[in-house]
Amino acid sequence: MKTVRNIADLRDAVRGLRAEGAGIALVPTMGALHAGHIALVDAARRRGLQVVVSIFVNPTQFGPHEDLDAYPRREAADSALLVQAGAALLWAPDVGTMYPSGFATSITVGGVSERWDGAARPGHFSGVATVVAKLLLQVDPDVAFFGEKDFQQLAVIRRLVSDLDIDVEIVGVPIQRDDDGLALSSRNAYLSTDERTTARQLPRALGEAAAAIVRGADVAATLDIARRKLADAGFTPIDYVALCDADTLEPLDQLTKPARLLAAATLGRTRLIDNLSVEPA
Incomplete structure (x- = not known):
């Protein structure tokens, strides 16, 4: 694997990969790689694509009081x-x-x-859209792979690519989880031992809410129960727990179409996000 750090070298390297006859996949990351990121690489390789991975901790998607300086950077380990x-x-x-x-x-x-997340983190998605547009223009991939853990981000990127007529296929890859259900995230490294034990209450609360909604429970009441469970476990603040249209991300008060259950909440100093697909019975 070759590592490049400037635009000219990047474009030369991509031309070389294309000359070998395979398509190009892009896997954009901010580093601190884990099995969730590797699943994106695996998904691209299963399609016979040459995989370009970007590592860039993008400052424009962090708010003024967020974790830009603390975000883990470990390029040597990621490269391996x-x-x-x-x-x-x-x-x-x-x-x-x-x-x-x-x-x-x-x-x-x-x-x-x-x-x-657009409301909870003002400016975040503008930073995401700008850096992703740049990465797509720089690499010019045939396919780009993103994890579904950041489900709203994936929706934003799909809208970006459609609106700007960027000729790339966007593929969402299912969430990778630890054995206890917690979605893999680079920020999980911030959790203390006790917090890591508590964190599994987030996917548990979402799973119980999703099951109840599919059984016909009142959506608003079910979401309130999920929020209370998270609060009782020690999550604060709870930015949102919401049932949304899987395409538009507009809130739903009934499960009448394919939906996504989205949540974001903070445990200690670690903000966690998660989501589940919810389909009408």
């Missing part, structure tokens, strides 16, 4: 994982390469970005 997983190229630019002096462009995606 990617070699083992069979990635072909690591794109590891620095901030100056991505946002050189005078950079003045920002992309905003309306609609699907406005509720949930």
